[in-house]
Amino acid sequence: MSLTVKPIVGMEIHIELATQTKIFCRCRNQFGASPNTHTCPVCIGLPGALPVLNAQAIDYSIKVGLALGCDIAKFTKWDRKNYYYPDLPKAYQISQYDLPLAGPGTLDIPLESGSKTIRVLRAHLEEDAGKLNHDIPGGTGVDLNRAGVPLLEIVSEPDLNTVEEVVSYAKTMHRLIRWLKVSEANMQMGHMRFEPNINLHITQDGVVYKTPIIEVKNLNSFRSVEGAVRYEIRRQFEEWKKDPEGFSLAKRGKQNRGFDPDTEETVFQRDKEEAHDYRYFPDPDLMPVTISDEKRDGIAATIGELPLARRARYMADYGLEFKNADALTMDEATGDLLDGAIGLGADAKRCVNFLLSRGAAIANERGCAIAAIGITAEQLAGLAKLVDDGKVSASAAAKVFDAMIESGDAPAAVAEAAGLMMVTDTAQTEAWVDQAIAENPEAVEMIQTGHKKAGASLGFLTGAVMKLSRGAANAKEVQQMLKEKIEK
Amino acid sequence: MDIDIRSMTLCELAAAIARRDVTSLQATEAYLDAIAAEDPQIQAYNEVYPELARQRASEIDARLDAGEPVGPLAGVPVAIKDNLTTDFGHTTCSSNYLKTFAAPYTATAVGKLLDAGAVILGKTNMDEFAMGSSTENSATHLTKNPWDTSKVPGGSSGGSAAAMAARLCPAAIGSDTGGSIRQPAAFCGVVGFKPTYGRISRYGLVAFGSSLDQIGPMTADVADAALLTSILAGHDDRDSTSIPAPVDNYVAELAIPFEAPLRIGLPKEYYTDALGGEVRAKLDDAIVALKAAGCEFVDVSLPHSRIDIADDGTLSSFAVACYYIVCMAEASSNLGRYDGVHYGHRTESDVDDIVELFSRSRSEALGDEVKRRILLGTYTLSSGYYDAYYNKALKVRRLIHDDFTAAFEQCDVMLCPTTPAPAFGIGEKTSDPLEMYLGDIYTISANLAGLPGLALPCGLTDAGLPVGCQLVGPVLSESLLLRAGMLFESATGITRLRPGQ
Numbered sequence: 008m009s010l011t012v013k014p015i016v017g018m019e020i021h022i023e024l025a026t027q028t029k030i031f032c033r034c035r036n037q038f039g040a041s042p043n044t045h046t047c048p049v050c051i052g053l054p055g056a057l058p059v060l061n062a063q064a065i066d067y068s069i070k071v072g073l074a075l076g077c078d079i080a081k082f083t084k085w086d087r088k089n090y091y092y093p094d095l096p097k098a099y100q101i102s103q104y105d106l107p108l109a110g111p112g113t114l115d116i117p118l119e120s121g122s123k124t125i126r127v128l129r130a131h132l133e134e135d136a137g138k139l140n141h142d143i144p145g146g147t148g149v150d151l152n153r154a155g156v157p158l159l160e161i162v163s164e165p166d167l168n169t170v171e172e173v174v175s176y177a178k179t180m181h182r183l184i185r186w187l188k189v190s191e192a193n194m195q196m197g198h199m200r201f202e203p204n205i206n207l208h209i210t211q212d213g214v215v216y217k218t219p220i221i222e223v224k225n226l227n228s229f230r231s232v233e234g235a236v237r238y239e240i241r242r243q244f245e246e247w248k249k250d251p252e253g254f255s256l257a258k259r260g261k262q263n264r265g266f267d268p269d270t271e272e273t274v275f276q277r278d279k280e281e282a283h284d285y286r287y288f289p290d291p292d293l294m295p296v297t298i299s300d301e302k303r304d305g306i307a308a309t310i311g312e313l314p315l316a317r318r319a320r321y322m323a324d325y326g327l328e329f330k331n332a333d334a335l336t337m338d339e340a341t342g343d344l345l346d347g348a349i350g351l352g353a354d355a356k357r358c359v360n361f362l363l364s365r366g367a368a369i370a371n372e373r374g375c376a377i378a379a380i381g382i383t384a385e386q387l388a389g390l391a392k393l394v395d396d397g398k399v400s401a402s403a404a405a406k407v408f409d410a411m412i413e414s415g416d417a418p419a420a421v422a423e424a425a426g427l428m429m430v431t432d433t434a435q436t437e438a439w440v441d442q443a444i445a446e447n448p449e450a451v452e453m454i455q456t457g458h459k460k461a462g463a464s465l466g467f468l469t470g471a472v473m474k475l476s477r478g479a480a481n482a483k484e485v486q487q488m489l490k491e492k493i494e495k
Numbered sequence: 496m497d498i499d500i501r502s503m504t505l506c507e508l509a510a511a512i513a514r515r516d517v518t519s520l521q522a523t524e525a526y527l528d529a530i531a532a533e534d535p536q537i538q539a540y541n542e543v544y545p546e547l548a549r550q551r552a553s554e555i556d557a558r559l560d561a562g563e564p565v566g567p568l569a570g571v572p573v574a575i576k577d578n579l580t581t582d583f584g585h586t587t588c589s590s591n592y593l594k595t596f597a598a599p600y601t602a603t604a605v606g607k608l609l610d611a612g613a614v615i616l617g618k619t620n621m622d623e624f625a626m627g628s629s630t631e632n633s634a635t636h637l638t639k640n641p642w643d644t645s646k647v648p649g650g651s652s653g654g655s656a657a658a659m660a661a662r663l664c665p666a667a668i669g670s671d672t673g674g675s676i677r678q679p680a681a682f683c684g685v686v687g688f689k690p691t692y693g694r695i696s697r698y699g700l701v702a703f704g705s706s707l708d709q710i711g712p713m714t715a716d717v718a719d720a721a722l723l724t725s726i727l728a729g730h731d732d733r734d735s736t737s738i739p740a741p742v743d744n745y746v747a748e749l750a751i752p753f754e755a756p757l758r759i760g761l762p763k764e765y766y767t768d769a770l771g772g773e774v775r776a777k778l779d780d781a782i783v784a785l786k787a788a789g790c791e792f793v794d795v796s797l798p799h800s801r802i803d804i805a806d807d808g809t810l811s812s813f814a815v816a817c818y819y820i821v822c823m824a825e826a827s828s829n830l831g832r833y834d835g836v837h838y839g840h841r842t843e844s845d846v847d848d849i850v851e852l853f854s855r856s857r858s859e860a861l862g863d864e865v866k867r868r869i870l871l872g873t874y875t876l877s878s879g880y881y882d883a884y885y886n887k888a889l890k891v892r893r894l895i896h897d898d899f900t901a902a903f904e905q906c907d908v909m910l911c912p913t914t915p916a917p918a919f920g921i922g923e924k925t926s927d928p929l930e931m932y933l934g935d936i937y938t939i940s941a942n943l944a945g946l947p948g949l950a951l952p953c954g955l956t957d958a959g960l961p962v963g964c965q966l967v968g969p970v971l972s973e974s975l976l977l978r979a980g981m982l983f984e985s986a987t988g989i990t991r992l993r994p995g996q
Binding site: 048051052053054055056057058059060087089091092093096097098099149284286287288291292293294 | 578579580586588593596598599600602697698699700701702704705706732733734735736824825827828831832834836837838849850853873876877878881885
């Protein structure tokens with residue numbers, strides 16, 4: 008008896024684009040304002056109001072499409088998706104039905120075992136709906152600030168087969184979107200929402216069973232994506248074991264479920280049979296959109312190196328481990344900083360170490376990207392050069408790093424001011440060495456008697472000298488001098 | 496000097512006010528008095544703004560007295576159809592759903608009238624959401640035809656047509672989705688102009704059939720229509736479907752004579768037994784007069800606009816079928832927003848859930864014809880029926896459009912009937928919606944093809960009811976059509992008709 012279980016997952020991702028104004032009116036596209044303050048006759052669907060397309064939303068979407076290697080439609084149009092819901096004031100959503108702006112394309116996702124290419128079916132633009140607030144005493148509030156925010160929906164083919172792949176796809180897409188600066192992609196603010204479609208292909212003794220497809224709605228964290236998919240795989244397998252013939256796609260079709268992050272379980276919402284007939288038809292209020300080759304190429308020219316390409320380059324050219332290359336390509340600016348410093352002649356490994364030790368620590372404290380801590384490529388390159396030239400010790404370099412972020416001054420000036428320049432004055436070093444020997448006779452004795460702690464004692468004395476010099480002495484030189492003086 | 500303000504055309508009144516022979520307040524008072532005295536019989540208006548109108552008239556008088564430039568409609572009163580939003584008063588579309596709805600913004604077209612110096616007298620009655628051909632579908636009241644108060648004024652801009660015919664305003668604004676300006680203009684003996692689709696911004700026109708709706712003037716004569724069109728037309732960056740073409744000076748161009756004889760096409764599909772005898776006779780008289788004025792007539796064909804007559808006399812038409820599928824589909828979507836949640840009527844009965852709130856609010860406040868169209872439109876857009884109905888209708892629409900393009904290679908404009916017969920009696924057709932729909936056979940093709948149509952009075956029947964005809968031109972031929980309309984007026988001598996005169 009043989010049994011294999013293959014999860015089949017396709018992903019729909021909704022991304023709120025960070026345009027200045029909404030997609031079909033001039034209201035500001037801004038999260039967090041008081042309810043219904045960024046609204047107008049158009050986005051609250053008053054009688055007689057008409058939509059007018061915001062071209063920036065198209066440009067941003069083309070950018071994403073190109074980054075995914077998609078064909079960009081030369082001709083596309085707007086369709087009305089009709090349904091009733093209190094957060095949808097026109098009772099239809101303006102979307103794109105049969106002529107999406109972009110597709111098909113691909114996204115390469117990193118995995119423990121290497122990487123995998125996931126096919127993207129399509130990407131289309133639509134308007135977001137408003138939000139319901141059920142926390143109002145005595146009723147439900149409708150906030151239409153979000154109504155009309157441009158939403159890019161990216162639909163993948165069902166190419167994801169493990170929880171790891173699903174999460175990596177979500178994270179890779181998130182990084183790409185932020186990289187392209189088309190969305191803040193802030194998950195807490197709902198800028199990116201994930202809807203995995205999950206079922207299992209179970210092969211038992213040569214017979215293939217397909218479980219019903221579950222769409223888990225509105226996941227807004229990687230944790231939820233992971234939890235929902237993990238739970239669904241387990242749940243569907245258990246359901247199938249109970250009733251291998253009945254629990255099938257053919258008999259049950261599709262179903263929508265929600266995810267409860269507290270219980271880490273999915274809960275039934277509705278069968279697709281109960282689904283609306285959206286009565287799509289072309290929106291007569293909007294003109295079709297034509298996209299010229301010149302326009303497409305102009306946008307393509309604004310897309311620089313994409314994160315995965317850059318990460319591969321860092322691994323190949325700078326010899327970085329995956330983990331470090333990955334950390335440096337979370338956003339575009341950090342890598343630009345690194346590349347900038349290396350371009351100025353700095354040693355790659357040394358720059359990487361600065362960025363991933365002190366840089367990452369400060370960024371972590373401040374909750375920002377490494378590039379946003381306030382260091383320039385010139386500062387970084389300058390500091391690396393000081394260390395290479397033996398002018399600043401490795402321990403002092405960390406202090407210089409911190410201080411130059413504070414002051415914004417050049418690293419040499421910072422090191423000078425703080426007395427962190429390596430002391431090359433032998434007389435001064437000798438004075439510190441003599442003081443250390445005088446103050447620590449026991450350690451000196453241990454070295455002289457060849458005590459088993461002789462080695463540790465030499466280290467201790469070296470440390471004492473470095474302390475006296477506040478890190479400015481050359482440790483090698485100090486050790487040499489100590490040996491000579493004590494063993495004499 | 497005793498001036499009869501109500502006998503003046505819009506152009507004459509505008510000139511008189513500009514010359515300060517008449518003040519805007521005098522003109523406004525004259526119409527407010529007329530409305531107070533006569534509208535109780537006609538019931539053309541849904542809402543009148545006496546205080547606002549007087550206040551505005553006085554302001555404009557002050558500016559004119561101070562020698563300030565005001566605009567081509569300085570101080571002239573105008574009535575507007577109750578489906579154009581204004582940030583004053585109500586915008587009801589003659590629907591119980593919007594009975595108390597006060598829009599927070601003003602339609603572009605109304606804004607242009609105000610910018611030109613117009614004084615808004617009030618809003619006129621209409622078929623609910625512009626769905627109808629008699630204004631009998633108004634949820635507020637019946638409007639009577641000033642020529643015979645037992646007859647309907649036509650629709651859906653019946654209030655504007657009746658107000659114009661009864662001179663309860665010197666000009667009115669209507670909207671035309673399938674003939675809603677031209678058919679009531681014909682029934683009430685006034686000029687009604689539906690320009691090219693997209694020539695006048697729809698921003699603030701409450702949508703019925705978005706790909707067909709167009710605003711236009713209803714006036715005493717062609718020159719007045721030209722004046723209003725020159726003010727209303729133009730691209731609007733709030734309406735993506737408004738045409739970004741420059742606006743001709745329609746008023747100045749009226750004076751341009753035709754150098755070559757005007758070639759007038761007569762679509763053979765319209766001159767059949769479906770056309771009533773009296774209307775046919777008046778059209779024939781007009782053709783004789785136009786020929787005498789030097790026009791050339793050519794027979795043209797609009798095969799996909801033909802009207803078939805069954806043995807039992809029942810009419811059928813591709814165009815009517817196509818039109819009602821398109822407009823009902825669009826209406827079913829456009830009117831979804833009246834759901835009881837955001838504004839307008841909300842049911843007061845206890846509801847179990849949001850779906851019941853939607854359905855009760857809609858059921859209670861929307862009228863029968865509106866419901867009929869929403870239901871049919873919903874059906875034609877439904878999964879599995881889309882191709883059979885909506886998609887097929889779009890194909891027929893394209894064929895109708897192409898027929899016109901071909902026909903306009905042989906002629907400059909077409910002369911067509913506006914309606915098969917003059918105004919019918921109140922209540923006569925309310926029980927038969929299909930018969931009511933077939934009254935639109937001559938007007939809807941222009942909407943489907945997006946073409947301008949100028950409805951003109953063409954004489955009176957023996958019973959004294961107006962008969963109308965229309966000139967239809969190619970896309971953006973407004974200037975040509977209005978010039979042809981002037982030629983029609985001078986050739987036939989039929990213009991500025993008023994009941995009882």
